[in-house]
Amino acid sequence: MTTETAPHAATARATANEPLVRVEDLRVTFTSRDATVNAVNGVNFTLDQGEVLCILGESGSGKSVTLRALMRLLPPRRSRLGGKVMIGGRDVMAMNDDQLADLRGADVAMIFQEPMTAFDPVYTIGQQITETITRHDGVSQSAARARALELLELVQIPSPERRLKSYPHEMSGGMRQRAMIALALSCRPSLLLADEPTTALDATVQIQILLLLRKLRRELGMAVLFVTHDVGVAVEIADRIAVMYAGRFVETGPVATLIREPEHPYTRGLLSSTVHGAMRGRRLEAIGGSPPNLTALPPGCSFAPRCRYAEPACDAAVPAEVWINPQHMARCIRVAPGQAASGGFTLRKP
Amino acid sequence: MNAMATGPAPLLAVTDLRKYFPITGGVLQRRVATVQAVDDISFTVGRGETLGIVGESGCGKSTTARLLVQLLKPDSGSIVFDGMLVGENGDISTRDLRRNVQMVFQDSYSSLNPRLPIEDTIAFGPSVHGVPVAQAKQRARDILAKVGLDPNQFIRRYPHELSGGQRQRINIARALALEPRLVVLDEPVSALDKSVEAQVLNLLVDLKSDLDLTYVFISHDLNVVQYLSDRVLVMYLGKAVEIGPVEAIYGRPQHPYTRALLSAMPSMDPDRRLEQAPITGDPPNPINPPSGCRFRTRCPHAEDVCARIEPRLAGAPEDGAHRIACHMLIAGSGHSAAPAQGA
Numbered sequence: 025m026t027t028e029t030a031p032h033a034a035t036a037r038a039t040a041n042e043p044l045v046r047v048e049d050l051r052v053t054f055t056s057r058d059a060t061v062n063a064v065n066g067v068n069f070t071l072d073q074g075e076v077l078c079i080l081g082e083s084g085s086g087k088s089v090t091l092r093a094l095m096r097l098l099p100p101r102r103s104r105l106g107g108k109v110m111i112g113g114r115d116v117m118a119m120n121d122d123q124l125a126d127l128r129g130a131d132v133a134m135i136f137q138e139p140m141t142a143f144d145p146v147y148t149i150g151q152q153i154t155e156t157i158t159r160h161d162g163v164s165q166s167a168a169r170a171r172a173l174e175l176l177e178l179v180q181i182p183s184p185e186r187r188l189k190s191y192p193h194e195m196s197g198g199m200r201q202r203a204m205i206a207l208a209l210s211c212r213p214s215l216l217l218a219d220e221p222t223t224a225l226d227a228t229v230q231i232q233i234l235l236l237l238r239k240l241r242r243e244l245g246m247a248v249l250f251v252t253h254d255v256g257v258a259v260e261i262a263d264r265i266a267v268m269y270a271g272r273f274v275e276t277g278p279v280a281t282l283i284r285e286p287e288h289p290y291t292r293g294l295l296s297s298t299v300h301g302a303m304r305g306r307r308l309e310a311i312g313g314s315p316p317n318l319t320a321l322p323p324g325c326s327f328a329p330r331c332r333y334a335e336p337a338c339d340a341a342v343p344a345e346v347w348i349n350p351q352h353m354a355r356c357i358r359v360a361p362g363q364a365a366s367g368g369f370t371l372r373k374p
Numbered sequence: 375m376n377a378m379a380t381g382p383a384p385l386l387a388v389t390d391l392r393k394y395f396p397i398t399g400g401v402l403q404r405r406v407a408t409v410q411a412v413d414d415i416s417f418t419v420g421r422g423e424t425l426g427i428v429g430e431s432g433c434g435k436s437t438t439a440r441l442l443v444q445l446l447k448p449d450s451g452s453i454v455f456d457g458m459l460v461g462e463n464g465d466i467s468t469r470d471l472r473r474n475v476q477m478v479f480q481d482s483y484s485s486l487n488p489r490l491p492i493e494d495t496i497a498f499g500p501s502v503h504g505v506p507v508a509q510a511k512q513r514a515r516d517i518l519a520k521v522g523l524d525p526n527q528f529i530r531r532y533p534h535e536l537s538g539g540q541r542q543r544i545n546i547a548r549a550l551a552l553e554p555r556l557v558v559l560d561e562p563v564s565a566l567d568k569s570v571e572a573q574v575l576n577l578l579v580d581l582k583s584d585l586d587l588t589y590v591f592i593s594h595d596l597n598v599v600q601y602l603s604d605r606v607l608v609m610y611l612g613k614a615v616e617i618g619p620v621e622a623i624y625g626r627p628q629h630p631y632t633r634a635l636l637s638a639m640p641s642m643d644p645d646r647r648l649e650q651a652p653i654t655g656d657p658p659n660p661i662n663p664p665s666g667c668r669f670r671t672r673c674p675h676a677e678d679v680c681a682r683i684e685p686r687l688a689g690a691p692e693d694g695a696h697r698i699a700c701h702m703l704i705a706g707s708g709h710s711a712a713p714a715q716g717a
Contacts, residue, residue, distance in 0.1 A: 082567035082568065082569065083538075083567055182655075196656040196659075197431075197656065198655075198656040199656065226430035226431055226594065226656070226657065227430065227594065227596070227635060227638045227639065228430065228634055228635060228638045228651070228652065228653050228657075229430075229656055230638070231638045231640075231648055231651050231652070232651040232654065234648075235648065235649075235650070235651055253567065253568065254640075255568070255642065256639070256640025256641075256642055257640060259640060259641065259642055259643065259644050259647075260640050260641070260647055260648065279644045280644045280645070283642070283643075283644060293569060294568060294569060297568055297569045297571070297572035298568050298572075298597075299571070299572070299575065299595075299597040299598050299600075299601045300597050300642055301597065301600060301624070303601055304600060304601055304620070307576060307579075308572040308575055308576050308601075309572070310569060310570075310572035310573040310576055311569035311572070311573075312573070314537045314539060314540075314570065315567075
């Protein structure tokens with residue numbers, strides 16, 4: 025597995041300058057008889073080959089929906105997608121069902137929060153990995169089984185021969201998550217989508233899985249789009265972080281910049297309300313209120329109702345993406361291009 | 375916490391508490407295995423103190439919580455609340471115990487009756503305990519204001535109309551409506567988003583000082599436990615492996631498991647990422663826990679003695695309030711790292 029790093033179909037087609045993933049103005053709405061939920065409201069980003077982008081957000085911010093939209097996994101009858109998604113130079117929005125089936129698993133793979141529900145409980149781990157390999161690569165059963173064994177070794181599952189014959193319920197949570205990573209990697213995807221893969225795990229197991237993903241990314245050179253609500257996890261794995269709120273990226277930047285010099289008031293609030301060592305006895309700086317109702321978003325900045333720096337201009341229109349430098353973007357009217365607003369926040373507010 | 379050794383009697387004293395769950399199978403539903411969920415745990419909680427209980431899934435922390443409020447009956451061991459023995463032949467009835475000891479659960483939705491408006495949910499406890507209905511409803515309004523929700527806006531609402539953070543405030547209000555002295559909080563903020571978690575943690579701190587409460591705070595989140603607790607109990611597979619003041623547990627952890635748990639915490643610093651996992655593997659199944667020290671299968675320092683003899687909690691040399699169950703710290707235990715006997 026590690027030795028075969030031949031460029032895959034999707035990456036081969038991408039030109040040198042073109043990023044692996046380009047998403048422009050992605051929009052997702054869910055419609056039902058009662059209401060229309062605006063889950064994703066204009067998300068733009070690019071992801072280079074081998075890069076790890078973390079989407080950090082709270083529940084209902086649209087981070088998982090964004091991930092699923094990239095693979096068009098959302099129920100077609102109840103959801104409406106808009107915007108552009110290019111993966112490896114191909115337009116995902118224009119694909120038919122057959123093309124999507126080829127894309128999923130082969131070029132783009134996904135791992136989920138709860139591997140117990142992602143695996144089929146009535147087939148062994150080995151059968152499920154082998155099936156994926158024969159479906160996409162058309163190799164023989166025995167070759168596929170050999171690769172399945174190699175994959176379990178790659179994700180550091182002890183006694184892999186025996187584990188190929190295990191059913192999902194016979195494994196512990198951490199082991200199942202490793203097996204799901206093996207399944208996702210079975211066709212050497214160029215893009216791995218990870219939806220909170222460590223949230224259900226214990227702390228001592230979580231760090232093992234994060235280290236494994238870091239090692240695999242390094243060895244296989246795949247790009248990872250990692251969704252999490254946990255700042256600590258994002259800092260451990262990300263090259264860049266995108267902070268999501270009410271269906272929009274409100275701030276993106278390299279991990280160190282975002283943690284040390286956050287510009288958007290929501291990012292700042294999120295960081296200061298996250299409990300970590302040496303805060304004992306101090307009052308936590310919580311963000312008041314709760315996230316907006318996605319069926320009736322405010323016309324302006326959706327964070328304004330909870331923002332301590334809000335002013336009338338915030339309600340006029342959704343703030344545009346402001347690039348503080350070529351890597352660092354924030355959607356806030358107080359941030360000016362080319363200059364940080366860090367001082368401005370305190371100066372302008374008495 | 376200083377009251378521990380010499381001061382007045384603790385509010386809660388738990389001695390050798392044990393709860394095993396049978397697993398039955400086959401046509402005759404015979405007992406085929408036993409889950410040793412809580413195995414001879416002892417600890418005390420002083421008045422006005424917060425005891426944090428941490429551990430990974432399956433370590434028995436939630437079972438301990440349920441035993442404390444008598445939602446489960448212990449197999450053996452004793453619970454003494456304010457000098458009164460708890461249990462069937464005890465000095466305090468379950469009814470009186472429940473008025474004094476209340477619990478907040480992790481899942482804020484399933485722990486509220488979906489058909490009761492908030493006012494009735496909160497007033498239900500007091501009226502069961504003999505408070506006239508009108509007075510109970512007034513108390514519900516007062517307590518709602520105390521947990522930061524406007525009574526006029528919320529008393530008529532139903533649980534499904536509230537956000538997760540609001541529901542958890544209702545659960546806290548319901549627990550406090552009986553004016554308890556001890557509140558057992560079982561992962562009260564784990565299901566909440568970070569920004570809301572901070573609000574609820576601030577609320578818990580305020581309520582504790584306003585109402586002179588004592589907390590047993592259970593969580594898997596080491597940061598939250600450090601923030602809230604005076605003393606911390608670390609559990610592993612049904613056993614207490616280390617207990618002590620929060621500064622000692624976080625500053626000078628002694629048990630290899632506590633050390634691993636603390637060093638598995640994300641660093642929050644992109645330049646100091648973890649490069650190696652402190653321990654490998656998952657926690658073993660509590661159905662067939664390892665013999666001797668239960669942590670030995672994942673412990674880098676395990677030796678023969680660890681498989682043969684179960685270590686008892688013993689005080690750290692420099693600090694008797696800090697107790698650790700590890701052969702490496704017990705003089706003459708037979709472990710090569712143990713101090714010499716009589717030293």
